[in-house]
Amino acid sequence: MSESAPPLAAVQTFGLTRFYGAMAALSGMDLTVNKGDLFGFIGSNGAGKTTTLRILATFLAPTSGRAVVLGHDVVKDADAVRHVIGYMPDFFGVYKDMEVTEYLDFFGACYRIPAAQREKTVSDVLELVGLSEKRGVLIGALSRGMQQRLGLARVLIHDPQLLLLDEPASGLDPRARIEMMEILRELQRLGKTIIISSHILSELETICNRVAIIEKGRLIYSGPVQGVRDQMSQGRVVFVRVASDPAHAMALLQASPEVVEVSALDGRLKVTLASHDTDHSIIAARLVQGGAKLVELREEELGLEEVFMRVTQGETQ
Numbered sequence: 001m002s003e004s005a006p007p008l009a010a011v012q013t014f015g016l017t018r019f020y021g022a023m024a025a026l027s028g029m030d031l032t033v034n035k036g037d038l039f040g041f042i043g044s045n046g047a048g049k050t051t052t053l054r055i056l057a058t059f060l061a062p063t064s065g066r067a068v069v070l071g072h073d074v075v076k077d078a079d080a081v082r083h084v085i086g087y088m089p090d091f092f093g094v095y096k097d098m099e100v101t102e103y104l105d106f107f108g109a110c111y112r113i114p115a116a117q118r119e120k121t122v123s124d125v126l127e128l129v130g131l132s133e134k135r136g137v138l139i140g141a142l143s144r145g146m147q148q149r150l151g152l153a154r155v156l157i158h159d160p161q162l163l164l165l166d167e168p169a170s171g172l173d174p175r176a177r178i179e180m181m182e183i184l185r186e187l188q189r190l191g192k193t194i195i196i197s198s199h200i201l202s203e204l205e206t207i208c209n210r211v212a213i214i215e216k217g218r219l220i221y222s223g224p225v226q227g228v229r230d231q232m233s234q235g236r237v238v239f240v241r242v243a244s245d246p247a248h249a250m251a252l253l254q255a256s257p258e259v260v261e262v263s264a265l266d267g268r269l270k271v272t273l274a275s276h277d278t279d280h281s282i283i284a285a286r287l288v289q290g291g292a293k294l295v296e297l298r299e300e301e302l303g304l305e306e307v308f309m310r311v312t313q314g315e316t317q
């Protein structure tokens with residue numbers, strides 16, 4: 001029987017560490033991003049997102065540890081890495097008195113794309129980011145959202161396989177954010193691997209297939225988006241309402257080995273379960289078998305933002 005091949009890593013870091021003076025901005029990070037991922041890199045201010053992306057983009061050397069990008073070591077093979085990545089920094093200057101096409105043509109020339117080919121390349125990337133209509137416009141006359149998209153067009157000029165995007169949606173209004181996310185989806189469909197950082201988990205929830213959450217330079221979660229919720233909902237809570245005596249129901253629940261804690265809250269019972277794997281029907285069965293009249297049993301729905309705050313305890317540096 002043949003097994004399907006494991007996905008190939010686009011990025012792998014091994015004990016990646018970066019100090020600024022005595023302060024560890026990154027501590028022993030082991031991160032894997034697979035080819036084809038639209039990967040969300042999430043953390044509060046000062047968590048180490050920009051530091052990590054700058055190391056992967058070869059702009060900053062790690063203090064210790066290693067990072068491999070599409071098979072190339074970021075320190076030893078920095079040139080090879082630069083050819084296969086497109087890095088969009090969190091703050092980038094655009095030349096406001098240049099026209100859109102001039103700007104992109106300039107970067108195309110920097111990447112040594114032959115003049116004859118550049119016009120087509122520029123058209124293609126403008127189309128991808130939805131700026132075809134703005135080709136002759138001065139950059140200073142573009143909206144913030146359009147300038148961000150132009151920044152994205154710039155890093156696509158040399159057709160990189162991996163995009164490192166540092167908060168590309170920050171400062172954009174909701175509509176511009178959605179447009180940016182749609183472009184990223186399209187780029188993923190075209191086969192790019194994309195790492196996008198943000199401090200807003202819910203912003204990435206719908207588009208990313210995997211996320212990493214970092215806090216104070218440490219990786220605290222890496223995996224599917226759904227896994228963030230699952231990991232954090234250990235000892236999760238269900239709410240129970242009974243039509244019979246609540247004190248009796250409470251005593252039944254307190255006697256259940258699956259239950260850690262029960263308290264009365266707004267006419268309901270708040271039940272904290274011992275394990276994430278506990279089946280709700282056990283709780284229902286305990287109540288009903290004990291003679292309580294169960295009328296409602298509902299799991300607490302945690303918003304992703306709330307989960308994130310629990311994961312990170314809202315800490316910033």
Ligand SMILES: Nc1ncnc2c1ncn2[C@@H]1O[C@H](COP(=O)(O)OP(=O)(O)OP(=O)(O)O)[C@@H](O)[C@H]1O
Pocket residue numbers: 020024025043044045046047048049050051052090199317
């Ligand atoms: N050049 C520097 N010199 C000294 N300390 C730095 C430098 N750059 C970053 N740091 C520190 O390293 C830590 C990580 O910063 P980093 O910019 O990587 O975080 P971030 O997750 O990108 O934050 P933000 O959401 O604010 O962009 C912070 O404590 C920051 O103050």
Ligand SMILES: [Mg+2]
Pocket residue numbers: 049050051090166
């Ligand atoms: Mg940053």
